[in-house]
Each structure stands twice: as structure tokens, then as C-alpha cells.
Amino acid sequence: xxxxxxxxxxxxxxxxxxxxxxxxxxxxxxxxxxxxxxxxxxxxxxxxxxxxxxxxxxxxxxxxxxxxxxxxxxxxxxxxxxxxxxxxxxxxxxxxxxxxxxxxxxxxxxxxxxxxxxxxxxxxxxxxxxxxxxxxxxxxxxxxxxxxxxxxxxxxxxxxxxxxxxxxxxxxxxxxxxxxxxxxxxxxxxxxxxxxxxxxxxxxxxxxxxxxxxx
Numbered sequence: 001x002x003x004x005x006x007x008x009x010x011x012x013x014x015x016x017x018x019x020x021x022x023x024x025x026x027x028x029x030x031x032x033x034x035x036x037x038x039x040x041x042x043x044x045x046x047x048x049x050x051x052x053x054x055x056x057x058x059x060x061x062x063x064x065x066x067x068x069x070x071x072x073x074x075x076x077x078x079x080x081x082x083x084x085x086x087x088x089x090x091x092x093x094x095x096x097x098x099x100x101x102x103x104x105x106x107x108x109x110x111x112x113x114x115x116x117x118x119x120x121x122x123x124x125x126x127x128x129x130x131x132x133x134x135x136x137x138x139x140x141x142x143x144x145x146x147x148x149x150x151x152x153x154x155x156x157x158x159x160x161x162x163x164x165x166x167x168x169x170x171x172x173x174x175x176x177x178x179x180x181x182x183x184x185x186x187x188x189x190x191x192x193x194x195x196x197x198x199x200x201x202x203x204x205x206x207x208x209x210x211x212x213x214x215x
Contacts, residue, residue: 037090037092039093039094040093040183040186041096042104042186042190044105044108044190044194045112045197051113058131059118060116060130061120062128062133062134063110063136064122064133064136068098068099068141069138076088076089076094077182079143079145102193103121106134106193107120107121109193110134114201114205132158133160134156134157134200135155138152140152143185145177145179149176150174151171151174154168154171155169155200156168156169157207167203171196173192173196175192
């Protein structure tokens with residue numbers, strides 16, 4: 001109970017996670033009933049860890065909706081059961097939707113890292129007269145308590161109004177999951193998104209220092 005079989009998604013199969021894993025996660029939140037639903041949200045990096053990478057600039061950035069693979073387009077936390085096989089934790093869910101949470105955290109992280117307030121989520125670019133847009137396509141984001149979380153994504157920075165791509169990169173990142181419960185898995189998500197944010201901020205800083213004119 002508490003784990004659902006789902007159809008095959010892209011190149012990865014989702015199947016029930018190990019019952020022992022579910023019991024361990026329930027125990028990790030101080031819960032003796034594995035049927036109680038727990039909602040999780042992602043958090044931006046602490047302000048003290050997000051030192052601006054460039055002086056304040058006129059750059060304004062609109063972060064587009066984050067694209068996720070089919071395997072992650074669901075409210076449940078996804079865990080790696082074995083190589084190539086994923087499982088769902090029915091009682092541990094994303095409270096805001098994983099795609100929206102990733103977009104929100106990227107906005108907050110990049111604003112802190114760049115030291116500017118003009119980083120917003122789509123569709124609010126007009127409010128800050130956005131000059132650039134960021135698109136992120138997540139291809140993989142999975143791990144398990146006590147294991148390793150892996151993020152694979154491609155991302156692009158372009159001029160907001162019909163400009164060609166100024167930066168196109170692929171990031172492959174890993175973080176150990178420091179614990180045996182769902183909170184540890186969520187914490188690893190926060191850290192790995194911080195790593196991705198630093199990669200993106202470094203490229204944005206370079207663009208700000210060496211601007212390329214739009215069309």
C-alpha cells in the first residue's frame with residue numbers, strides 16, 4: 001500500500017519502490033503510518049552561500065517554465081530503485097509541483113548569485129523589462145536516500161525577443177544524499193539546484209561583462 005505501478009516513461013521504467021524503503025521513510029519523519037501523506041517543497045540556497053558573482057548590472061532575466069521528462073511529471077517523489085528503474089513514493093509528494101518549484105528556486109538563486117532584483121519567472125518579464133530569457137530542460141533528476149542524486153539538464157540563455165541562443169550548455173551534476181529519509185532526498189535536490197544555479201550564474205556573469213547585442 002502507498003506505492004503505485006505506473007507505465008513506462010521514456011527510457012526508464014517506473015515500478016513500486018521497495019517496501020522497506022517506504023517503511024524507512026515513514027520512520028524517518030517520525031510516522032508509524034506509511035499511509036500519511038507528506039508534502040515537500042524546495043528551498044533556495046542560504047544567502048550567505050550565494051555571494052554575487054558580478055557587480056550590479058542592467059541585465060534583466062526571465063526564467064521560462066522548466067521542462068521535465070514524463071517520469072518526473074507527477075506529484076510523487078521519484079526514487080531510484082535500481083539502475084534504469086524508478087519508483088514512486090505515494091505518501092511523499094511535491095506540494096507545489098516539481099517543475100514550478102525548480103523554476104522558483106532558480107529565480108531566487110540567480111537573483112542572489114547575480115546580486116540583482118531583475119530575475120523573474122515567466123510571464124512577468126515585461127514588469128522588469130527583461131533583456132534575456134533562460135530555458136531549462138531537465139532530462140534526469142533521481143536518486144534515493146543514502147545514495148546519490150543525479151541531475152542531467154540542458155539550458156539556454158537567449159535575448160528575450162526572438163534572439164538566437166547566446167549560451168547553450170549541458171550540466172551533469174551529482175550530490176550524495178546524506179540520510180535515509182525523504183527529507184535528506186529533498187535536501188539533496190536543494191543542493192544540486194544550487195550547483196546548477198552557480199553554473200548558470202557564471203555564464204550570465206560572463207554575458208553581462210561581455211554583452212552581445214540582440215537582433
